Each structure stands twice: as structure tokens, then as C-alpha cells.
Amino acid sequence: MKIKFKIKRYDPHSPDRRKSYMQAYDIEAVEGMSVLEGLLKISEQLDTTLVFRKSCRSAICGSCAMTINGRSKLACNTQILPLQKKHGEVVIEPLENHKVLKDLLVDMTDFWHKLEKITPYLTPPEDVDTERVQITKEDTYAIDDAQKCIMCGSCNGACNALEIDKHYTAPAALAKSWRFVGDVREGESNKRLMRLSEDHGVWSCVRCGHCTEYCPKHVKPLTCIERLRDRAIDSGHTDNMGARHVNAMVDSVRKIGRLDEAAMMFKTLGFIRSLGMIPLGLKMQLHGKMPGIMLFPTIDGIDEVKAIYQARNEDKVRERLAREKKEKE
Ligand code: SF4
Ligand code: SF4
Numbered sequence: 001m002k003i004k005f006k007i008k009r010y011d012p013h014s015p016d017r018r019k020s021y022m023q024a025y026d027i028e029a030v031e032g033m034s035v036l037e038g039l040l041k042i043s044e045q046l047d048t049t050l051v052f053r054k055s056c057r058s059a060i061c062g063s064c065a066m067t068i069n070g071r072s073k074l075a076c077n078t079q080i081l082p083l084q085k086k087h088g089e090v091v092i093e094p095l096e097n098h099k100v101l102k103d104l105l106v107d108m109t110d111f112w113h114k115l116e117k118i119t120p121y122l123t124p125p126e127d128v129d130t131e132r133v134q135i136t137k138e139d140t141y142a143i144d145d146a147q148k149c150i151m152c153g154s155c156n157g158a159c160n161a162l163e164i165d166k167h168y169t170a171p172a173a174l175a176k177s178w179r180f181v182g183d184v185r186e187g188e189s190n191k192r193l194m195r196l197s198e199d200h201g202v203w204s205c206v207r208c209g210h211c212t213e214y215c216p217k218h219v220k221p222l223t224c225i226e227r228l229r230d231r232a233i234d235s236g237h238t239d240n241m242g243a244r245h246v247n248a249m250v251d252s253v254r255k256i257g258r259l260d261e262a263a264m265m266f267k268t269l270g271f272i273r274s275l276g277m278i279p280l281g282l283k284m285q286l287h288g289k290m291p292g293i294m295l296f297p298t299i300d301g302i303d304e305v306k307a308i309y310q311a312r313n314e315d316k317v318r319e320r321l322a323r324e325k326k327e328k329e
């Protein structure tokens with residue numbers, strides 16, 4: 001079956017080197033053929049100038065991540081015919097949020113720098129023999145998904161927060177952070193959480209979910225980020241806007257059973273900064289985006305809400321004590 005491949009081309013050495021353009025190729029594809037096989041066919045039979053990265057062809061090495069019909073994917077792990085059926089063509093562009101070097105080849109330097117910054121290896125306490133630490137099934141489950149990462153960068157390519165903040169630690173490095181913070185043998189969890197609670201860390205995520213949706217290895221970076229946030233708050237790293245916002249939200253629901261946006265803003269931003277937000281708040285109210293100030297805000301059945309909180313708190317205390325006991329052992 002003839003399939004149309006549209007590929008975004010870019011050559012930094014061309015006379016007009018700022019320009020990228022789409023180039024179309026028709027190739028013969030059969031059932032089970034991958035996008036990478038299509039690209040290889042093009043580069044071997046139709047156009048030897050086409051540049052892309054690949055190695056294992058088996059979704060192991062992480063080199064062939066690119067944007068395929070608008071989504072970050074591994075070319076070796078994506079079949080052509082289902083794409084053709086859904087979109088009528090195969091459109092390939094370089095991975096987003098990365099500098100393009102040539103055609104589909106992107107610069108991964110920033111990706112590796114972000115990983116390097118989070119100290120991507122276990123740092124157990126000096127006096128602990130890691131081979132003697134008992135690891136339960138639950139301990140393994142907690143970090144199992146995060147260990148599956150193949151460093152392909154698909155998640156960073158799809159990340160909305162990284163698009164607006166180039167300094168954001170980003171999902172791949174955050175998933176890797178959880179792999180160590182969640183490891184019972186780690187000795188620097190608290191230091192890691194403190195660093196991750198600073199600007200461009202866990203609280204910069206806007207929870208769009210793309211990283212989890214597009215990760216070819218089901219690492220679930222967003223779940224890792226949520227666990228890091230939870231652990232950071234539990235460990236007392238709350239002097240930042242993200243943690244203050246979460247605490248204000250929790251507080252509001254515990255007290256009145258619903259969100260009190262105005263009170264939450266004051267608790268998150270502080271009094272002085274909140275004053276500057278009043279015009280925006282009024283505008284939002286006018287457009288029905290925010291409820292007005294509530295005179296009798298408490299919901300019926302608030303006692304039930306309080307009971308849920310009480311039970312949850314007891315669970316959390318139990319979890320924390322068990323973790324601390326394990327760390328001491
Ligand atoms: S959920 Fe967060 S980390 Fe994941 S892609 Fe969205 S903004 Fe980025
Ligand atoms: S978390 Fe998933 S998408 Fe991100 S680098 Fe690792 S394997 Fe790739």
C-alpha cells in the first residue's frame with residue numbers, strides 16, 4: 001500500500017538556514033511496518049540526505065523519539081498503517097522543546113543536563129550496607145514504573161510546562177528523582193526534596209498529563225511528580241507557592257467542605273501580593289470563572305468531610321512512622 005510521509009526538513013548549512021519546510025515522500029508499506037522502517041526506506045532508496053537518530057529498533061535505546069502526527073512517539077515502536085487509517089498520512093517532525101540540529105535530529109544536551117542536576121544515582125548513608133537492607137514487595141512497587149525509563153525524551157517533548165519555562169526540571173528528570181527519593185536505601189531524600197521544592201522544580205508542573213500519556217514505557221511521570229510533591233509537603237518543605245496553594249486548598253475543604261478561592265489566594269500569595277490580584281479576581285467573578293464571596297460558605301454534611309480528613313490524617317501518620325522506622329533500621 002502506498003503511504004504518504006510528510007517530513008519536516010531543516011538544514012543549518014543551507015543558504016536560508018532559518019527556514020524549515022515539509023517534504024513529501026511516497027513509500028510502499030506493509031502490515032506491521034514501523035515509522036522507523038519507513039524512514040530507513042526513504043533514506044536508503046529515495047533521499048540519502050535525510051537525517052534522524054536511531055539504534056536498537058526495539059524500543060530499548062530511546063534514540064528515535066520524534067513527533068509523529070502531533071504526538072511524541074518512538075518511531076521504532078509506532079506502526080504506519082494504523083496512522084494512515086486514522087490520519088490519511090504520516091506527518092513526522094522533530095521532538096518538540098528541543099533545539100533542532102538537522103531534519104529530525106535534535107540536541108539532547110539540555111535533557112542530559114537536567115538529569116545530571118538531580119544526581120541520577122543512589123546515595124545511601126555511609127554507614128549503611130545497601131546489600132543488607134531488606135526490600136519488601138511494596139518498596140519495589142513504589143519505584144518500579146520509574147525504573148523503566150529509557151531516557152527517550154518523549155515526555156519532555158510533550159511537556160507544556162517546559163515549553164514556557166526552559167529551566168523547568170521537566171518530567172524525565174523528575175521521574176528519575178522519584179526513583180531515588182522513593183528508594184528505601186536512599187540517604188539524601190530530604191536534601192533532594194528540598195532542592196525539588198525550589199523554583200523550576202516539582203511545583204512548576206501544570207498537570208496536563210501529556211508526559212504520562214505519551215511515555216512509551218508507562219513510567220507515569222505525573223504520578224512520580226505527585227508523589228514527590230506529597231513527600232515534600234510531608235517532609236516540611238512548604239515555604240513555596242505550590243505547597244502553600246495545596247495546603248490552602250486542603251484547609252478550605254476541611255473547614256467548609258468546598259474551595260474558597262479568595263481565601264486560598266491570600267494564603268498562597270500573601271496579603272500584599274493578593275491586593276494586586278483583586279482586579280483580576282473581580283473580572284473573573286464577572287465572567288463566572290470564580291464564585292463570589294460566600295456569606296454562609298459551609299456545606300451541609302461538613303461533619304462527614306471532617307471524618308474523612310481525620311481518617312486520612314491517621315493513615316498518613318501511620319505511613320510516615322513506618323517509613324521513618326524503616327529508615328532508622
Ligand atoms: S503533567 Fe507536568 S510534567 Fe507532565 S507534561 Fe504536563 S506539565 Fe509537563
Ligand atoms: S519517562 Fe518515559 S517518555 Fe520520559 S524519558 Fe523516560 S521513557 Fe521516555
Ligand code: FES
Pocket residue numbers: 054055056057058059060061062063064065074075076077
Ligand atoms: S531505535 Fe532504539 S528506541 Fe527506537
